[in-house]
Amino acid sequence: MIRFPKAATAAAGCLMLAIALPAAGQQTAAELATQECSACHVLYPPSFLPPQSWQRITSTLDQHFGEDASLPEDQAAKIRDYLVAHASSRFPTMSVDQAPLRISELSWFKGEHRRLFERARNDPAIGSISNCGGCHRMDGYYEK
Amino acid sequence: MKRKPILPLVLGLICTGTLAAWAASGPRQEILSHYANQAGVALSAERGRAFFLASQTGGNPDTPSCSSCHTANPKNAGRTRVGKVIEPMAVSRTPARFTDAAKVEKWFGRNCNTVLGRECSSQEKGDILAYFSSL
Known part of the structure; x- marks a missing residue:
């Protein structure tokens, strides 16, 4: 039987742990x-x-609906690529300048939530129409 | 009697000891010391409390104070403007707070600009952290 010296095994374990700790910080774009x-x-x-x-x-995060939500450019770019890759393809010819910024201003959204804007605003447990989870299950199906 | 190999034990102890020391060396304490050194004065939890509660001008008028979102008691959970819960800032309630220097800098950078329309000084940051750590 080949016997590894215990000292070498301990040293290797220590080294692997030292390598694994920073590697645990590697995130996918979706996770980020x-x-x-x-x-x-x-x-x-x-x-x-x-x-x-x-x-x-993602290019104006320093002025994000009244808040500074700045991110380092490498992180903003990674998130931008992810969002763009999974975006809607319904408005292929729209210019960036004309693109809507608020989901809550899209006509289908307003139609679906007609009477709920005010209710969401006035209910302290919800707070805002932007708090989807205040009413919906956030599991990808959006059931109420 | 066969001699027990002592080297693996020693190496194991060094390894464990180093990792434990690294974890317990107090990343929060390091962050506090960094701000205190930069400020050149001793940090004050009382000044931090006053700054946290103060009504500011120069930023977004919807959020004139830290307490606009974090509430006046840092032991309580706060809420973002869209209603998401913010875990309490008090270290006693959220022990993982202020152990990642980059994260601390990121949020001071954002929130000082949103609330005050400017960067916070090292003293202001350090005082606030001293306050949250004292609760």
Whole structure:
């Protein structure tokens, strides 16, 4: 039987642990987007807006609906690529300047939530129409 | 009697000891010391409390104070403007707080700009952290 010297085994284990600790910080783009966006609000589904909107939003994070939500450019770019890759393809010719910034201003959204804007605002447990999880199950099906 | 190999034990102890020391060396304490050194004064939890509660101008008028979102009691959970819960800032309630220097800098950078329309000084940051750590 080949016997590894215990000292070598211990040293190798120590080295592997030292390598594994920083490697645990490696995130996929989806994980990064979820972590950063949902620090303040639910991660809105990328397919709710066209790619032009996500380009606008992720390029102006220092002025994000009245808040400074700045990120280092490498992280913003990684999130931008993820959102754009999963965006809606319904408005292929829209210019970036015209792209909507708020999901809550899209006509289908307003139609679905007609009487609920005021109710959400006035209910302290919900707070805002932007708090999807205040009413919906946030498991991808959006059931109420 | 066969001699027991002592080297693996020693190496194991060094390895465990180093990792434990690294974990317990107090990343929060390091962050506090960093701000205190930069400020050149001793940090004050009382000044931090006053700053946390103060009504500011220069930023977004919807959020004139730290307490606009974090509530006046850092032991309580706060809420973002869209209603998401913010875990309490008090270290006694959320022990993982202020152990990642980059994260601390990121949020001071954002929130000072949103609330005050400017960066916070090292003293302001350090005082606030001293306050949250004292609760």
